[in-house]
Amino acid sequence: MKDYSTRLDTLAQSGTSKFTNPSAELVVSGNGTDIVGNPALTKRAKRKVISQRMNLALIDIAKSKGRNERIKGYWNTYHCLKTVFTSNGKMYSSYCKNRFCTVCCAIRKAEIINKYHPVLNTWNEAYFVTLTVKSCNAKNLYKWITGMFRAFELIHWRCKKRYQRSTGIKLMGVKSLECNFNPINKTYNPHFHIIVPNEAIANLLKAEWLKQWKSDKTLFTSAKAQHSRKVEDLEHDLIEIIKYGSKIFTEPDLKKKGNSSIPPTIYVKALDNILTAMKGKRIFDRFGFNLPKESASKTTFTWLSNYEKWSFSEKHTDWINKATGEGLTGYKKPSELAFLLNNCINSDLQ
Incomplete structure (x- = not known):
């Protein structure tokens, strides 16, 4: 490393x-x-x-x-x-x-990598998970992000109780919040990037996420919007989830990402909306495990x-x-x- x-x-x-x-x-x-x-x-x-x-x-x-x-x-x-x-x-x-x-x-990204890589490196079957909700407009972005944190908190609490009763597996991993802006539809896509120790936890997270957002009246998210894959390069995937919380440069046409002749664009008003909606939120966090204690510097x-x-x-x-x-x-x-x-x-x- x-x-x-x-x-x-x-x-x-x-x-x-x-x-x-x-x-x-x-x-x-x-x-x-x-x-x-x-x-x-x-x-x-x-x-x-x-x-x-x-x-x-x-x-x-x-x-x-x-x-x-x-x-x-x-x-x-x-x-x-x-x-x-x-x-x-x-x-x-x-x-x-x-x-x-x-x-x-x-600099903060480097500190997190140094701190978490030794622990995550022991997860030999680690999986990378993406959990998301329906895209929203700028006005509702804060509400959706707050709802996502609350939803994850409830999922973690339920799984923790099941594990304590020996009726479920332990939920653990690291997660970060990211939000993209779609300049075509003028919508925002907040989502969690998560690394967990194995496929079983990845599948559990996706199932619980869909269950948490299930509604007969409103479509909050869908199964096809949630993704998981095995981690092949831990350092790369750890860097992937430790981002700035938003992508500064956005492709002007999301359907033409491969066209290098079209320069990316910085949508600064959208970036301000994202930063405002994320204010006070813990962008990167761990759940279900503790890091080895370090001597206070x-x-x-x-x-x-x-x-x-x-x-x-x-x-x-x-x-x-x-x-x-x-x-x-x-x-x-x-x-x-x-x-x-x-x-x-x-x-x-x-």
Whole structure:
């Protein structure tokens, strides 16, 4: 398995705060990120480019809706990792930790993989399950997502009681919520991606899901909309369920996914609707098992007396040292990405 060891605790603060050291000019917390021979830094620069452009568009949407709280959150993400400090081969900065930040989501994804992969790797017959409900419009999205969480909670409770009475199997696995936007029908498709230890649990989940949503009057979902398959590549499937909660780039015509001549589109108003509907929801979670206990890690602080300051430049798509004009990662935005960010952001459809 790849090494995904990067943490979200490398926060930096200027000044000395309550920590005093006469010889230091900067106090940083966390272990920092290696900058020597670390190819992940160029990927981080790319994500920073995408995040800034996306959040400027989201800010405009939030302003048009009068959502001041969302505006504040989007600005917070826009400034995430804007200034970094380097010293002794390490990079330190502050992170917003918002789920709509492409930088923080990538780091959080790495943390989850490191934490869960060893446990899931013991599930030799693991299955990947998708549970979904009928597509809905933006107005009803929050209600449907809330209903999905409630439905899963009831299913888990029923199966737990049966297992305790020795009349059923134990329900366990990891799940995440994702939501896609269909620009043709202007509808949203919230769904759970789940990894479970075996086929029996996968079949049980699908059966209970259909039972939970069964109605003689209204079609909430159907059997053909639920899917399961055996996990062939655990790392790939674990990454699949640890997404940002929504697909940022959406094909303009869902029936022509194979047509590479049609560029994907960012439906930013729809993305704002998805993020709003998911607010306060636990996007990724486990059920039916606990992780091995870890020793509590203490936050470490370091005083830096010899460091360099770098600021992210949208023009140069890199962190620039103002004293030397040098770029930190050497990342250059490719023309394809520039075209997408400049020409393929749709602020109307939702």
